[in-house]
Amino acid sequence: MSLEEDVKMHTRRFEAGLPVFYGEACSLCGRNEGFRVHDCRPRTFRLLRDGYVWIVRSGIWRWRCLACRGCFTDYPPLPCRTNAL
Numbered sequence: 001m002s003l004e005e006d007v008k009m010h011t012r013r014f015e016a017g018l019p020v021f022y023g024e025a026c027s028l029c030g031r032n033e034g035f036r037v038h039d040c041r042p043r044t045f046r047l048l049r050d051g052y053v054w055i056v057r058s059g060i061w062r063w064r065c066l067a068c069r070g071c072f073t074d075y076p077p078l079p080c081r082t083n084a085l
C-alpha cells in the first residue's frame with residue numbers, strides 16, 4: 001500500500017471513530033496490552049503528489065494504560081505534523 005493510501009485509511013478510521021494502535025507497548029511502563037482510548041487529537045498529514053504538497057486533516061489517538069494509569073500518544077508511522085492546524 002502506498003503512503004497516500006495509508007494516510008487515507010488512517011483518516012477514514014479516525015473519522016469513523018475506529019481507533020488504531022500502532023505502537024507495541026506503553027511508552028511509560030512498557031506493557032504491551034491493556035489500553036483504552038483516552039483522547040483524539042487533530043493532526044495533519046503532508047503528502048507529496050504531482051509536485052504539490054497535499055495537506056490531509058486527520059487525527060491521532062491518545063491511550064490510557066490500565067496498568068500504570070499513564071496517557072501516551074501513539075504516533076502512526078506516517079508523516080504527521082507535531083502540532084494541529
Ligand SMILES: [Zn+2]
Pocket residue numbers: 026027028029030031065066067068069070
Ligand atoms: Zn503503562
